[in-house]
Amino acid sequence: MPCQNPQDCCGGSCLQSKLPKRSQEVVSRVENDPVWTTTQDEESDDSQDPNKCDKHARGVCCRELKGDDERDLWISPDTVSDLVIGLSDGLAVPPALVAALAGLGDSKIVILGALSEVLAGSISMGLGGYLSAEAEMNHFKYLRRVTRQRVARSCAGEMEREVYDVLGSVGVSEDLSNSVAMHLSKLEPPPPPKQPSFFKSMATKFARKPSPLPTTHTDLRWSDEQGLTAFLLKYGEGVEEVPTSKLIKSAITVGMGYAVGGMWPLLPFFFIPEAHEAFKVSIVVTSIILFLFGIGKTHFTGATGGFGGYLYGGVSMVAVGGLAAGSAYGLVKWFDSRS
Structure with missing residues (x-):
């Protein structure tokens, strides 16, 4: 052409x-x-x-050639999401506690209390990231198992209809969609064997096992990443397999993000013994870090860029952190005045 x-x-x-x-x-x-x-x-x-x-x-x-706002998002979306969760909580919860403890007037009390909270919060957030990734992985395994069983017991016409529901929504013709369904059915792995009951599996485990027979060469073309099941999961359900490495990576990223974010509000208290004066410096330091973090979050998540976009990202993060810290400080002052 x-x-x-x-x-x-x-x-x-x-x-x-x-x-x-x-x-x-x-x-x-x-x-x-x-x-x-x-x-x-x-x-x-x-x-x-x-x-x-x-x-x-x-x-x-x-x-x-690149557009005016095209960026190199070299950090994976999962890592960015974990960092946002950890840093956001680390830059919001510890400052709120620092604001509450600053009313006592002693920087040592603020440091001890806030360090304990940062340590416990980092461990808790890391475990939360691990359990969240594990739950996502178990959910995908469950969906893959039940989807493969459904594909095995369904007729060809039903599978063609489900494939066309996905491809037809983006403009693919029905004839071409049926051809894709037929090709994917040839790549579909065999259904998994039915899981035995708990008592039967325990009896089999402790029973004497016969000598295993020599295995024959298997067809290597079967793959969990190909076939109707993989297609329906990825494009129909919108889920993908979670690698095992994500569990540890999420735990470390979320936990370290919380620890790094939570340490910034404490820095002035290490150098200024008077808690009230240190708290004023801590507000400035935390506001700057919140503003920079908001800019970084806007950039690496692909949000609207430009001067206005980055300014909105930074100011919104400062507003959220300031609201959390101000609420805690106000509550402490209110309880102190009532006592």
Whole structure:
């Protein structure tokens, strides 16, 4: 298909029309003989290779062009989510406790109380991240087991209908969807064996086991990541398998995030013995960290960027942390005035 605007595309047809004569001959030989190896073309520059992007029009490959707000999100979404949970709680809960203890007037009491809370909170948040990832993993295993059993006992027409419910919503024709369902059914692993009851499994465990027979070569084409079950889980249910490494990674990320976030409000109390004066400095330090954390969260989560987007992310984090700390400080003052 000819290019409508040769300056805005880097397809083979557009590129060929703008290459030198020798490069056009190279393209012609490659198209006529796919097995032909371009030994002579290796001596030429990249601009003569038809597989390269067109760098003549704008001086940069079109695949390398980025939008105004396109960012490199080099941190995985799961890690960002765990960091946001840990740092958000660490920058909100300990400052609230610091604000409450600052009313007692002694920095040592603030340090001891807040350190105990940060330590206990880090362990608790880490265990919470581990258990959350474990629950997600167990939920996926359950869905995969019941989905595979349902696929095994369902007819071909029912599977075609379920596949079309997913693909038809994005514009795929019914005939093509049925072809996809037929192809996926050939890759479907056999259903898992029925789980024995608890007493039967215990009896089998302690019973004498016969010598195992030599196993035969199995068909290696079966995979849990292919077939109708994998398709229905990923695109129908919107769930994916949780690796075992995520359990430890989530626990460490959430726990360390809480500890790092919770230590910032305590720093002034290590250097200023008067709790009231240290608390004023702690408010400034915590506000700055909250603002920077809000900017980082906005960037790495892919939220609306630009000056307004980053400003909103920073100010919103400061507002949330200030509300938590101010509420705790106000409650302590109110109880102190009532006593």
